[in-house]
Amino acid sequence: MIVGPSYAEYLLAGTAMILFTYLGPLCVAYFLLLLSIAGIPGISHPISIAIEVLGALEILFYFVWFLPYRAYLQRRRPLSGPLARDMRRRLFYRQLGHVADMETYLSKWHHGAQFSDIRRDNLQSWLLWALFERDGDPGEDAAEVDEYIEAIERKCGFRFQTGSGVAVPLRLAFDPVQMRHRSLLFYMMVGFLDTVTATILRLRGFKFYRQPRGRFFTVFPPRLQTVLATSASASPQLSYYYRPPAPSPSSTSPSHRPVLFLHGVGIGLAAYLPWLLFFAPPEAAILIPEFLPVSSRICAPLPPTLDLIRSLSAILTQQDLRDAVLVAHSFGTFLLSPLLSDPDMANRVSAIVPVDPVCLLLHLPETAYNFTRSRPPSGERGAEWQLRFVGTDPGISYTFSRRLRWHEHILWGEQLLDRARGWRATVVVGGRDSIIDPAAVANERSDESDAGWLASKERWTGREELELIYLAHLDHGHTILGHDGMRVLGEVVKTYTSVESLDSVESASTAGTPQ
Incomplete structure (x- = not known):
């Protein structure tokens, strides 16, 4: 809920x-x-x-x-791997160019500290985490770190004092994991909803592909479907649900492209049942991998990103899915950048629909700060309290703090505009989103005025290379779990899955291209 x-x-x-x-x-x-x-x-x-x-x-x-x-x-130590110096430099100057308000930017990366309380040593500690993935003294990298600090000073028009101030930088990989206890009653409820969800999906034509049965005792609450399912997933690291396409009455080829759905954090697929049952295209095949570590389960952590992408590739190969419409919600959007950077996976995608895209502008502090650190003020919206509750789940908080590396998962707007592959993409954003900065994401699309992108829902056609649907009255999650959001997203996915719809767009585009 x-x-x-x-x-x-x-x-x-x-x-x-x-x-x-x-x-x-x-x-x-x-x-x-x-x-x-x-x-x-x-x-x-x-x-x-x-x-x-x-x-x-x-x-x-x-x-x-x-x-x-x-x-x-x-x-547990965080995932790490040294970045080459040229990669660090490109990342730093690229993200610096996407920052409009340096004072707010640095303040939030230092737990909301006053700008005047930030010193050079604070910046050094923050940069060592963000770009070098280590703590302590910069050592032989001192000159490079100083270069970045001086670039920040030029952008700010302000020279930071030496030493360390009272500001404390936010460094997810090295800070304590912010987690809270969950009662046995909560896990029993999650287990019950999991069983109900599996039953409903089975009745609606979805087949469950399990992890190895030997992993039954490694997941809590226990999952009966892991024992009862006859089909095994091609990847031992991911279970998934798959519904085959509806047969086309007039042709042996499917009339709709398949959907690959990457879910967000919470209690798993139970929250997405209304959209899957009533708004997802009924004619299209749907494949849904399960990310149990971010689904309020006690289990092994997510594998490294490269292994996760390989697992997804193996699953799509198992079902022989190509030309898929990739729909990703919230946490699921973290996988877009590595997935689209993988040649095999990228060749399987025809359209992309990021919903509540926490991956866009990930270098900005909003996602990390709002989800893992901020406390909703007294009298604030209940949805923000709920998001804070979700964010302190042990598995979810550990995943955000120790398993995600921002430079692997950040998605730049131009990655959605790969003309060589001919993708179509629609970004769906809620104007009252309490995790990301919706205005910054919307303005990343173009230089249009506020009036332009606020009207994007009415102007959406599904024919442009990159479009935005800005639902001004919706918060994070309501864009797919609320009725208005489900209806809008259903129309977008229905258009993209229609073979005739995208084929006509591609034909028109080809016809209009000078030879």
């Missing part, structure tokens, strides 16, 4: 978040309060005994699992 703006939704979601986080202490408080009021008869009532047993299990779960697991994740 995505929390809407109403007070009732906010209250309901807030109550659920408190229960899912503090159920054990609440049961203990109930026991002590009832003991003080009603004595032994009160705490020996069958209902009281059930609550007390639940509380005991929750407390045991916290001390036996969560505390050791948290310590284990904090010790």
